[in-house]
Amino acid sequence: MFTVPSSAAMPLLQFPANGAPSSLNSPPAKSPVPLRRGQSIRASVAAFPEAIPTDCGSSNRPKPSLYDILKVSPTASFGEIKAAYRTLAKIHHPDQARSGDDDGGREFMEIRDAYERLSDPAVRALYDLSLGRRRMPVGSSGGYYTTRRWETDQCW
Amino acid sequence: MAELQYTVASDSENTGEEKSSSAFPESAIGIDIGTSQCSIAVWNGSQIEVLKNTRNQKLMRSYVTFKDETPSAGGVTSNQLLHEREVLSGAAIFNMKRLIGRVDTDPVVSASKSLPFLVQTLGIGVRPLIAALVNNAWRSTTPEEVLAIFLVELRAMAELQLKRPIRNVVLTVPASFSRFQLTRIERACAMAGLHVLRLMPEPTAVALLYAQQQQQIVHENMGSGSEKNALIFNLGAGYCDVAVTATAGGVSQIKAITGAAIGGEDMLQNLMRYLFPDLDRLFSNHSTNDIKSMAVLRIATEDAIRKLCSQTSVQVDVDLGNENNICKVLDRKEFEEVNKQVFEKCESLITECLHDSKVNVEDLSDVILVGGCSYIPKIQNLVKAICKREELYSEMNQLEAAVSGAALEGAVASGISDPFGSLDLLTIQATPLALGIRADGNTFSPIIPKNTTMPARKEQVFTTSHDNQTEALVVVYEGGGKTVEENQLLGFFKIGGIPSAAKGVPEIIVCMDIDAGNVLRVFAWVMMPGNEHPVTPFMEVRMPTVDDGHGWCGEALLRAYGSALDLVTVQKRV
Numbered sequence: 001m002f003t004v005p006s007s008a009a010m011p012l013l014q015f016p017a018n019g020a021p022s023s024l025n026s027p028p029a030k031s032p033v034p035l036r037r038g039q040s041i042r043a044s045v046a047a048f049p050e051a052i053p054t055d056c057g058s059s060n061r062p063k064p065s066l067y068d069i070l071k072v073s074p075t076a077s078f079g080e081i082k083a084a085y086r087t088l089a090k091i092h093h094p095d096q097a098r099s100g101d102d103d104g105g106r107e108f109m110e111i112r113d114a115y116e117r118l119s120d121p122a123v124r125a126l127y128d129l130s131l132g133r134r135r136m137p138v139g140s141s142g143g144y145y146t147t148r149r150w151e152t153d154q155c156w
Numbered sequence: 157m158a159e160l161q162y163t164v165a166s167d168s169e170n171t172g173e174e175k176s177s178s179a180f181p182e183s184a185i186g187i188d189i190g191t192s193q194c195s196i197a198v199w200n201g202s203q204i205e206v207l208k209n210t211r212n213q214k215l216m217r218s219y220v221t222f223k224d225e226t227p228s229a230g231g232v233t234s235n236q237l238l239h240e241r242e243v244l245s246g247a248a249i250f251n252m253k254r255l256i257g258r259v260d261t262d263p264v265v266s267a268s269k270s271l272p273f274l275v276q277t278l279g280i281g282v283r284p285l286i287a288a289l290v291n292n293a294w295r296s297t298t299p300e301e302v303l304a305i306f307l308v309e310l311r312a313m314a315e316l317q318l319k320r321p322i323r324n325v326v327l328t329v330p331a332s333f334s335r336f337q338l339t340r341i342e343r344a345c346a347m348a349g350l351h352v353l354r355l356m357p358e359p360t361a362v363a364l365l366y367a368q369q370q371q372q373i374v375h376e377n378m379g380s381g382s383e384k385n386a387l388i389f390n391l392g393a394g395y396c397d398v399a400v401t402a403t404a405g406g407v408s409q410i411k412a413i414t415g416a417a418i419g420g421e422d423m424l425q426n427l428m429r430y431l432f433p434d435l436d437r438l439f440s441n442h443s444t445n446d447i448k449s450m451a452v453l454r455i456a457t458e459d460a461i462r463k464l465c466s467q468t469s470v471q472v473d474v475d476l477g478n479e480n481n482i483c484k485v486l487d488r489k490e491f492e493e494v495n496k497q498v499f500e501k502c503e504s505l506i507t508e509c510l511h512d513s514k515v516n517v518e519d520l521s522d523v524i525l526v527g528g529c530s531y532i533p534k535i536q537n538l539v540k541a542i543c544k545r546e547e548l549y550s551e552m553n554q555l556e557a558a559v560s561g562a563a564l565e566g567a568v569a570s571g572i573s574d575p576f577g578s579l580d581l582l583t584i585q586a587t588p589l590a591l592g593i594r595a596d597g598n599t600f601s602p603i604i605p606k607n608t609t610m611p612a613r614k615e616q617v618f619t620t621s622h623d624n625q626t627e628a629l630v631v632v633y634e635g636g637g638k639t640v641e642e643n644q645l646l647g648f649f650k651i652g653g654i655p656s657a658a659k660g661v662p663e664i665i666v667c668m669d670i671d672a673g674n675v676l677r678v679f680a681w682v683m684m685p686g687n688e689h690p691v692t693p694f695m696e697v698r699m700p701t702v703d704d705g706h707g708w709c710g711e712a713l714l715r716a717y718g719s720a721l722d723l724v725t726v727q728k729r730v
Contacts (some may be wrong), residue, residue: 013531082383083404086404086405086407087405089582089584090405090406090407090580090582093582093584094611094671095568095569095583095671095672096568096581097581103613104671105461105671108611109611109612109613
């Protein structure tokens with residue numbers, strides 16, 4: 001006979017009822033394992049501000065441009081941008097079990113955001129203006145992303 | 157311990173061969189639990205294989221019969237060759253997918269009251285009582301329990317055929333399911349000892365299959381893999397789903413997705429009422445004779461709908477007993493007129509989805525129609541008319557598309573790779589429903605809008621509605637309605653420690669995060685002008701938190717706190 005305990009203690013899916021210790025010493029919000037459904041998450045509340053992309057942060061490191069994120073040149077066509085987005089999505093999307101990224105999709109979200117902004121002509125034009133005003137980061141995108149890289153991606 | 161009965165697979169059996177070269181054993185299986193039929197498929201190392209039960213069926217009726225002490229999933233096992241009438245005898249529970257995670261004020265639940273088994277509603281916003289007729293007694297159960305029993309037998313069937321323990325599954329779900337309903341599905345899977353790797357909205361599973369097919373064409377023709385837009389329309393017994401996908405290079409990006417709890421079951425009931433207007437009166441008592449009459453009528457109506465797919469009229473002859481006879485010629489036009497509202501709803505869903513996707517019908521490469529109701533001529537015609545084309549996509553089995561997509565996702569999500577690149581696939585999902593909180597009175601203020609690419613993280617700034625307000629309630633809803641009452645309550649929490657200040661001064665930031673596993677977390681914190689850091693610790697709440705009685709929690713909060721802890725939206729900071 002066969003009874004289903006209605007309060008079946010879910011032996012396989014363990015939802016952390018009060019897990020997630022929020023001690024100040026716990027590791028940053030990056031989860032130690034790829035965030036898969038039902039796994040317990042150890043995101044420290046104290047470290048949370050680091051995980052939120054804030055524009056007001058006055059970091060000394062030059063922020064990568066949206067073009068850097070998509071690994072395309074600032075003159076890339078819309079088709080090239082779209083192809084680059086797809087290529088990168090295949091590598092960085094958290095569903096790609098092979099990717100080994102364990103950032104819970106942060107990198108993909110950044111790529112997605114860059115793609116969304118650059119695929120809107122008006123937003124892209126404004127962004128290009130702001131880039132010009134700021135200064136192009138010397139040498140960061142120059143020789144690193146050669147045109148060949150995204151030419152091959154255009155094939156599909 | 158009772159749960160041991162369900163956990164057949166032990167973890168140790170798998171860990172040893174985690175890195176083995178044989179990719180086959182670890183592939184998660186795909187399950188499509190339909191309202192009326194269910195199927196199961198797996199990537200067998202080179203292609204998708206839809207499993208057959210011992211009766212050689214790929215599609216199994218989704219129902220569980222309660223007899224004496226042992227419930228059994230009739231559609232899966234073969235030891236009892238149950239006649240359709242026995243399914244409708246009151247002893248079997250079916251249509252679980254229409255009942256799971258719904259409260260007794262839900263119209264979809266009310267529509268289930270004319271089913272042979274007992275669906276009792278008190279109309280107060282709690283879960284309905286569901287019971288099967290066993291030895292002339294109504295024995296209660298729950299949709300989750302019924303689904304779990306069904307899944308246990310499905311699992312046993314698959315384990316026997318694949319000769320390996322099965323633990324990981326990818327399930328397809330309707331696009332319109334709320335996160336609360338998804339937790340109910342997960343609960344049922346956990347009860348059956350299954351670990352849910354992904355819950356995929358049905359049309360996105362179809363989109364993945366389409367992406368694979370397109371990828372193969374590209375490989376074979378060595379042609380250019382330009383981007384293809386496709387509209388996917390899925391109409392089953394219980395639900396209608398629509399999605400628009402953009403596909404290239406094996407990547408399927410869901411551009412828009414929508415759905416509703418409407419389907420073949422509604423058409424069946426409408427036609428039953430048309431044939432026998434006295435239906436609700438006759439059936440209000442659920443006596444054994446009533447159930448028998450209802451079964452006769454249901455079988456005859458279902459048969460008529462099926463025949464009207466290929467012929468323009470059908471003769472209906474039914475003897476319901478007690479001198480209730482139906483003898484009528486029913487033509488296709490009548491059937492279409494009776495179900496006008498269902499068809500109109502389908503049309504509006506397609507139009508809405510196309511609009512949201514910003515894809516013109518002229519730019520659609522393919523229009524894909526799948527699901528149990530895709531054979532109905534009116535459905536085919538309306539899809540063709542809206543999408544302005546003569547032909548529909550013909551490369552898919554309409555009944556196996558969703559489960560095949562789920563099997564593909566199962567293989568991809570299990571990290572299996574294919575030497576021929578057949579699994580070099582990715583679906584980029586979008587949120588089928590908006591997520592937000594209650595603000596500005598009873599308004600639903602979306603934070604993550606509908607059709608946002610997942611994973612996603614968005615935040616919005618709110619402020620206090622009263623002077624010196626030191627606490628605020630964050631009440632989280634999901635759905636498409638403008639007011640909170642029209643949406644599904646997911647949970648709520650209070651944020652305290654707001655420094656006394658004039659209303660509108662404190663900034664309460666609410667951030668919603670959907671991670672890679674589709675888990676929703678809501679964060680909230682308080683900022684004060686001049687302070688660089690939050691003045692209170694962060695709140696981090698995993699949603700949904702509501703478990704039961706979710707229908708009236710919103711009202712109860714309102715009664716207890718009025719508008720004292722209300723929030724007001726602030727224009728978004730750039």
